[in-house]
Amino acid sequence: MKDDKNQDIxxxxxxxxxxxxxxxxxxxxxxxxxxxxxxxxxxxKVHADTYFSDLYQPLLPTSGPMKWINEGVDKLxxxxxxxxxxxxxxxxDLHGMxxxxxxxxxxxxxxxxxxxxxxxxxxxxGYGTGILKQQVPMWLAQHPNVKAFHQAPKEWGGxxxxxxxxxxxxxxxxx
Numbered sequence: 001m002k003d004d005k006n007q008d009i010x011x012x013x014x015x016x017x018x019x020x021x022x023x024x025x026x027x028x029x030x031x032x033x034x035x036x037x038x039x040x041x042x043x044x045k046v047h048a049d050t051y052f053s054d055l056y057q058p059l060l061p062t063s064g065p066m067k068w069i070n071e072g073v074d075k076l077x078x079x080x081x082x083x084x085x086x087x088x089x090x091x092x093d094l095h096g097m098x099x100x101x102x103x104x105x106x107x108x109x110x111x112x113x114x115x116x117x118x119x120x121x122x123x124x125x126g127y128g129t130g131i132l133k134q135q136v137p138m139w140l141a142q143h144p145n146v147k148a149f150h151q152a153p154k155e156w157g158g159x160x161x162x163x164x165x166x167x168x169x170x171x172x173x174x175x
Contacts, residue, residue: 041104044111048103051143058141065151066137066162073147073165081120081150081163088122088156088163089113094136095126102132103139110145113166122152124161133160140164 060068069078080086092109094102106123113121123140125132140146145167152161 003096024148029062035138044104044107047107047111051107052103052139053142054099054135054138056138056142058138060137060141065159067148068137068141068149069148070146077148077165081148081165084163086120086163086165088120089116089118091119091124092121093124093129094132095124099131099133099135102136106136106139106143109164110143110164112147114168117168119166119168121164121166122156122161124152124157124165128159136162 005047058068060066065082067078067082069075074092088112090109092105094105096107102125109121109123110152112118123136127133137149140149140162147165147167151159152163156163
């Protein structure tokens with residue numbers, strides 16, 4: 001019986017004499033570290049898809065200057081925008097951009113305005129074929145942080161730009 005066991009072991013080891021052991025590689029199952037830019041870009045895409053719909057048609061004026069005010073905002077704010085009382089701290093030039101790029105840039109502008117506590121910004125959409133001129137007011141009217149917008153005075157772009165009033169939240173320390 002012992003001879004049978006020894007014979008089996010020797011037969012088994014003879015079969016596996018030329019087999020080499022595998023090198024074990026260390027596997028790390030961690031999430032790869034994401035670059036800050038890619039995280040911010042993904043957040044902007046989510047916001048653009050969440051807030052902006054191309055199918056929604058807000059009630060905007062068909063003649064005269066382009067203007068809109070969110071409900072619950074004093075109409076005096078719209079008058080101040082028209083007169084140019086607000087000076088935009090941030091400017092966004094959309095010339096030459098596609099609609100998808102423009103949506104992302106508008107979201108980034110609104111987020112930057114909130115982050116920098118800037119009440120007013122300017123979006124320059126230009127004349128061109130008129131697609132951005134038509135779409136930008138519709139997108140701005142859908143965003144919950146936009147209080148109002150009005151056609152910009154001549155010094156900020158005239159009817160090829162919009163002055164946008166941003167709701168930056170309650171800031172007691174702001175002057």
